[in-house]
Amino acid sequence: MSQRTLAGKNVLIAGGGKNLGGLISRLAAAGGANVAVHYNSAASRPDAEETAAAVTAAGGTAVLLSGDLTEPENVEKLFADAAAALGPLDVAVNTVGKVLRKPIVETTEDEYDSMFDINSKAAYFFIKEAGRNLADNGTIVTIVTSLLAAFTDGYSTYAGGKSPVEHFTRAAAKEFAPRGISVTAVAPGPMDTPFFYGQETPERVEFHKSQAMGGRLTQIEDIAPIVTFLATDGRWITGQTILANGGYTTR
Template sequence: MAEHTLQNKVAVIGGGEKNLGGLLSTEFARAGAQIVVHYHNDREAAEETVRAVKEEGSQAVAVQGDLTEVPHVRRLFDQAVDTFGGVDVAVNTTGMVLRKPILETTEAEYDQMFGINAKAAYFFLQEAGRRLNDHGKIVSLGTSLQAAFTDGYSTYAGGKAPLEHFTRAAAKEFADRGISVNTVAPGPMDTPFFYPQETPERVQFHKSQGLGGQLTQLEDIVPIIKHLCTDGWWFTGQTLFPNGGYTTR
């Protein structure tokens, strides 16, 4: 049986430079993991996260890439193996939010949203399945809108919806190597990505739908992902909805 700890493990964090990914990077480092910090555009944030990881006594490398481009996904995992000798944990926190009516959505917006929320997630999962050591852990970031009945988020929730099946299929296909695969689907998170999509009135509505009248905090989600990557290894093929009871049904 594999040891259920992050000590001396190597973790690839998609979108690991800031927000949820940045917090995961430093928390995993605190638990003893070496971190591959993926970033798309914000090199300064990635370098700051690398410094924070090193302050925790671990090692890190920042790798730039557009995960909608499959060669970039492969290069990310190549860099992890070349730098640290292998990969044990892969967490993809990347995504893009758009709230727009179906009748106003352009083809370019559709392609962009499904590119980052579905295509990038799929090929990150594929490459993780190829490159992870036995008994590895894979976690994707979904959204509680996958289980909601609401308007406006057709391309965001629709782009994230395939993660449920990707996760189930990968869990079966990678099971013979002891690799667990899960999706964590939080409620609306208190991050800079959320507020531009909503009016103040809708922000208050979303808060009212969660436990304690608040949005999901990053600190609420980090322990759940960490658990799935350590003691929660028996979860696999699951989409978990840590959302404080958030619902728009």
């Protein structure tokens, strides 16, 4: 039986309006949490509004927040606004990311900069502000990728941009441990979302499916409960990268 719950907790989810972030928002609300739902742009606002409505329907307080998190001042404002709306924050989850599959010899400097800004820089300053703002005994979770443990072509800037987050996670876990804050990275396998299909051919999709348990891609339903577990009964796990991919790859 669970000893810890999210009841009454205040949760901030970056990229919390749709896909994996949207489901985490809904699960947190179902567990009794209030949720600050972050979205990036006007195009994603309708999904974020729908998610916020689901949080409210579940009995929680929802707040919608937006901003480009590649700018550190926007990350600082995000945490300040979330705390102003909900009160002291207990859980911070960063699902923000960008996928690019492209050969190294064809990758431009602008593409490189964009990938590292979104996947690495934003993650660093999110962890920083979470460490500054979370209440004692809080939880920080960052979504990374199982490509950190895989060996394949095309994803140099995606896996490369996500790989520093492992080191950010380890350092933060040590630095925030005196306050009881756990810091973890969750690394899904190739996920059945629009972000994945835009990068792959049908043949490669079938190959990726064949490498995991049950011959399928990772579903957002496989990952979201891991995040809520880490914020409740799983808080003793810290400084880790959890490869959640149905056996797609390991270390």
